[in-house]
Amino acid sequence: MQIKRFEAADMQEAMRQVKETLGPEAIILSTKTVRRPAGPTRMPRPSLVEVVAAADHPVTEKPQATPKASPFWLPKLETQRNSASPLENPFLQKMLSAGISPEFVRELAKDLRGWRAESRREGTPESSLHYLRWKLMEAVEVTGPEAKGAKVWSFIGPTGVGKTTTMAKLAAHFSLRLAQKITLVTIDTYRIGAVDQLKTYARILGLPLEIATGREEFQEILWSNRDRDWVLVDTAGRNPYSQEQLEELKGILTADPRVENHLVLSATTKDLDLAQVVQRFSLLPIRSYIFTKLDETDEYTSLFNQLLRFKRPLSYLTSGQKVPEDIELASKGKVASLVLNRIPWN
Numbered sequence: 001m002q003i004k005r006f007e008a009a010d011m012q013e014a015m016r017q018v019k020e021t022l023g024p025e026a027i028i029l030s031t032k033t034v035r036r037p038a039g040p041t042r043m044p045r046p047s048l049v050e051v052v053a054a055a056d057h058p059v060t061e062k063p064q065a066t067p068k069a070s071p072f073w074l075p076k077l078e079t080q081r082n083s084a085s086p087l088e089n090p091f092l093q094k095m096l097s098a099g100i101s102p103e104f105v106r107e108l109a110k111d112l113r114g115w116r117a118e119s120r121r122e123g124t125p126e127s128s129l130h131y132l133r134w135k136l137m138e139a140v141e142v143t144g145p146e147a148k149g150a151k152v153w154s155f156i157g158p159t160g161v162g163k164t165t166t167m168a169k170l171a172a173h174f175s176l177r178l179a180q181k182i183t184l185v186t187i188d189t190y191r192i193g194a195v196d197q198l199k200t201y202a203r204i205l206g207l208p209l210e211i212a213t214g215r216e217e218f219q220e221i222l223w224s225n226r227d228r229d230w231v232l233v234d235t236a237g238r239n240p241y242s243q244e245q246l247e248e249l250k251g252i253l254t255a256d257p258r259v260e261n262h263l264v265l266s267a268t269t270k271d272l273d274l275a276q277v278v279q280r281f282s283l284l285p286i287r288s289y290i291f292t293k294l295d296e297t298d299e300y301t302s303l304f305n306q307l308l309r310f311k312r313p314l315s316y317l318t319s320g321q322k323v324p325e326d327i328e329l330a331s332k333g334k335v336a337s338l339v340l341n342r343i344p345w346n
């Protein structure tokens with residue numbers, strides 16, 4: 001497998017270079033815009049497009065003698081042969097430039113070709129966009145609060161992503177709008193001020209708050225709150241690279257099999273960082289993803305890629321600091337709009 005990096009002034013030129021060097025069967029692994037450092041005159045220079053592409057049989061160079069093990073996120077070349085190339089389609093090129101998973105776009109290229117052949121459509125821009133929207137919606141899974149049974153929901157994730165705020169938003173929604181009996185629990189006795197932050201929300205919402213300092217205490221609290229409709233559990237932000245911190249979290253949350261873990265992630269996190277975070281937090285079963293801070297970015301392809309990479313349903317999206325307003329139940333249509341509305345189609 002030959003992997004090469006290309007830089008060009010725009011995506012069209014980069015794709016031309018990819019085809020010329022690696023051939024039309026090349027697979028795009030990633031695309032991004034890179035800023036060139038200012039020159040000696042300190043004048044900012046125009047940015048470049050960087051494309052990383054791979055091919056089995058490059059046109060101009062021989063494959064390497066000893067192939068290296070590929071990182072887990074690279075698509076497998078064997079499964080890609082003889083499929084339609086996204087390089088041929090301007091719509092798909094745009095999706096690639098926007099950062100959508102090259103593997104997904106490649107599949108889309110195949111499906112789009114099949115759909116056009118089947119429906120004998122010329123493929124107007126409108127019909128192609130409709131089709132893309134439908135495929136995006138089909139690719140993601142969403143979930144919400146289920147109808148019956150007591151629930152214990154924990155909110156886990158890296159530091160500062162909005163776990164406590166999201167929990168307060170949901171507590172307000174469940175107790176004020178749905179008239180459910182709620183108890184708030186925190187196992188975050190780690191960060192200074194964390195308990196006070198939740199105490200403030202509990203006081204404003206008029207909800208009981210319990211503090212657990214370890215596994216046994218957590219178990220006892222859940223037992224004594226077994227008649228509640230919902231027990232919402234706040235946890236300390238954990239560094240995904242600290243196995244010790246994650247094991248400690250697991251030690252407490254596995255005290256009761258009713259605990260369902262919702263992984264809170266920020267929409268501002270970079271694509272591959274998200275992959276690492278999710279992989280490391282997966283030492284606990286993840287019931288759903290909650291994405292926060294949608295208002296702090298206008299690029300949602302990382303969010304979308306994450307929903308495909310480790311398939312878990314998306315439950316809630318938050319887009320602001322206001323409690324309880326800035327939260328909504330996720331829908332497939334919303335995800336598709338977030339992704340497609342940001343791509344400059346013209």
Ligand SMILES: Nc1nc2c(ncn2[C@@H]2O[C@H](COP(=O)(O)OP(=O)(O)OP(=O)(O)O)[C@@H](O)[C@H]2O)c(=O)[nH]1
Pocket residue numbers: 158159160161162163164165166188191194235236237238292293294295296318319320321326
């Ligand atoms: N813009 C924006 N800010 C948010 C959102 N959700 C939370 N925040 C803010 O993010 C900051 C951190 O929120 P917290 O809820 O304390 O985050 P946390 O994950 O509990 O943090 P730790 O417990 O320290 O790990 C606060 O200033 C929140 O107001 C959101 O959807 N949009």
Ligand SMILES: [Mg+2]
Pocket residue numbers: 163164165188194234235236237
């Ligand atoms: Mg917190």
